[in-house]
Amino acid sequence: xxxxxxxxxxxxxxxxxxxxxxxxxxxxxxxxxxxxxxxxxxxxxxxxxxxxxxxxxxxxxxxxxxxxxxxxxxxxxxxxxx
Amino acid sequence: xxxxxxxxxxxxxxxxxxxxxxxxxxxxxxxxxxxxxxxxxxxxxxxxxxxxxxxxxxxxxxxxxxxxxxxxxxxxxxxxxxxxxxxxxxxxxxxxxxxxxxxxxxxxxxxxxxxxxxxxxxxxxxxxxxxxxxxxxxxxxxxxxxxxxxxxxxxxxxxxxxxxxxxxxxxxxxxxxxxxxxxxxxxxxxxxxxxxxxxxxxxxxxxxxxxxxxxxxxxxxxxxxxxxxxxxxxxxxxxxxxxxxxxxxxxxxxxxxxxxxxxxxxxxxxxxxxxxxxxxxxxxxxxxxxxxxxxxxxxxxxxxxxxxxxxxxxxxxxxxxxxxxxxxxxxxxxxxxxxxxxxxxxxxxxxxxxxxxxxxxxxxxxxxxxxxxxxxxxxxxxxxxxxxxxxxxxxxxxxxxxxxxxxxxxxxxxx
Numbered sequence: 001x002x003x004x005x006x007x008x009x010x011x012x013x014x015x016x017x018x019x020x021x022x023x024x025x026x027x028x029x030x031x032x033x034x035x036x037x038x039x040x041x042x043x044x045x046x047x048x049x050x051x052x053x054x055x056x057x058x059x060x061x062x063x064x065x066x067x068x069x070x071x072x073x074x075x076x077x078x079x080x081x082x
Numbered sequence: 083x084x085x086x087x088x089x090x091x092x093x094x095x096x097x098x099x100x101x102x103x104x105x106x107x108x109x110x111x112x113x114x115x116x117x118x119x120x121x122x123x124x125x126x127x128x129x130x131x132x133x134x135x136x137x138x139x140x141x142x143x144x145x146x147x148x149x150x151x152x153x154x155x156x157x158x159x160x161x162x163x164x165x166x167x168x169x170x171x172x173x174x175x176x177x178x179x180x181x182x183x184x185x186x187x188x189x190x191x192x193x194x195x196x197x198x199x200x201x202x203x204x205x206x207x208x209x210x211x212x213x214x215x216x217x218x219x220x221x222x223x224x225x226x227x228x229x230x231x232x233x234x235x236x237x238x239x240x241x242x243x244x245x246x247x248x249x250x251x252x253x254x255x256x257x258x259x260x261x262x263x264x265x266x267x268x269x270x271x272x273x274x275x276x277x278x279x280x281x282x283x284x285x286x287x288x289x290x291x292x293x294x295x296x297x298x299x300x301x302x303x304x305x306x307x308x309x310x311x312x313x314x315x316x317x318x319x320x321x322x323x324x325x326x327x328x329x330x331x332x333x334x335x336x337x338x339x340x341x342x343x344x345x346x347x348x349x350x351x352x353x354x355x356x357x358x359x360x361x362x363x364x365x366x367x368x369x370x371x372x373x374x375x376x377x378x379x380x381x382x383x384x385x386x387x388x389x390x391x392x393x394x395x396x397x398x399x400x401x402x403x404x405x406x407x408x409x410x411x412x413x414x415x416x417x418x419x420x421x422x423x424x425x426x427x428x429x430x431x432x433x434x435x436x437x438x439x440x441x442x443x444x445x446x447x448x449x450x451x452x453x454x455x456x457x458x459x460x461x462x463x464x465x466x467x468x469x470x471x472x473x474x475x476x477x478x479x480x481x482x483x484x485x486x487x488x489x490x491x492x493x494x495x496x497x
Contacts, residue, residue: 018243035449040229041222041241 143461157370200339206355269312275414
């Protein structure tokens with residue numbers, strides 16, 4: 001679980017945070033509601049999760065709420081992995 | 083009665099939620115032609131007040147230009163008021179063809195297709211040329227109308243960090259397995275006034291076999307030595323595949339937009355773009371006025387030169403006065419305040435000083451990046467600009483932010 005969280009966190013920092021941003025992201029940082037990840041660019045994260053964990057996330061699952069923290073993202077992925 | 087009290091209450095609650103979030107848009111009425119000096123009724127019902135307008139997209143001051151108004155009158159007399167048709171049935175006049183040809187020549191593109199607005203052009207262009215095996219790779223801060231158009235089309239999409247060419251290159255490498263790649267960007271970004279580095283982007287598009295679409299709505303008419311746009315500024319006029327732009331900003335400010343570019347891509351828009359196929363033609367007086375605008379701008383660079391001088395004066399004086407502005411060269415000048423309430427309060431006080439500007443904050447801009455966006459115009463005179471700077475200095479002093487950098491403002495007011 002923690003390993004998956006670290007992988008997802010690393011991807012988010014690399015994909016969404018600029019070098020000169022004064023933003024620190026941890027497992028429970030609000031991503032969508034704080035504006036670090038916007039709903040338009042959320043697609044990169046969805047595709048990353050689907051490829052990395054060989055799952056398929058429907059639009060009804062890949063919501064801004066479900067993608068709002070690393071913790072909630074990992075919970076969603078784990079549901080699919082059983 | 084379908085609209086029951088319960089139904090009504092649900093919508094009333096929605097409106098209240100918008101108000102509670104602090105993003106409710108109030109009514110403001112302009113009781114004069116658009117220009118540097120306007121009569122405004124605000125709040126609704128208040129006596130009219132004459133203010134200097136620093137928030138219009140009237141970059142070249144052509145919205146109420148005598149020659150444009152005269153041309154629109156002549157268009158009204160010679161071609162009528164409206165077409166009562168979409169373009170492809172019986173809504174295309176000779177003047178629509180003339181404006182398209184003039185735009186192709188002005189922008190340096192092969193062909194052009196008019197749309198009722200640039201919002202419509204952006205809504206229709208992607209669905210017309212791309213399929214599910216293609217990918218769109220877009221800057222994260224592109225205009226909302228491009229986002230909507232991308233979401234309406236069946237192609238896959240991905241995004242890259244704002245103006246980050248390394249990240250774009252990474253995404254281009256990632257998507258080499260797709261049939262077509264289309265990079266999408268604004269030429270000038272409307273909230274920050276940033277100029278997209280189109281020269282670097284063109285190199286990447288060639289290296290990775292990608293097409294390039296640029297929305298030039300905040301650039302056409304004044305960016306580049308002769309005002310052709312961002313592609314002229316960066317010396318890549320022959321390397322852009324598609325431009326979308328508007329007649330609703332610098333180019334007269336009325337309405338209408340277009341897709342301009344490679345002739346095959348424009349032809350596909352003519353055949354398939356739903357906003358083109360299912361919405362009325364641009365009205366004849368607006369087409370006639372827009373033709374005059376392009377004629378005026380093709381003859382002289384006087385207006386874009388004045389805009390450039392005004393922009394330089396404003397940026398220099400604001401910096402000297404100790405206001406924290408985002409650096410750049412375009413007439414979009416964000417005065418950075420970071421805190422939403424501060425941006426709103428200062429905009430209100432600026433209005434009291436006779437300067438019409440607006441505060442912008444999340445979700446319109448990134449969280450913690452609230453600002454007042456100032457837009458310069460060739461219609462502004464030196465005394466207008468100086469009055470605006472003086473008002474910012476006075477209001478900024480009231481809030482104790484003069485000479486403060488980002489950290490100091492955030493320490494004082496929070497984000």
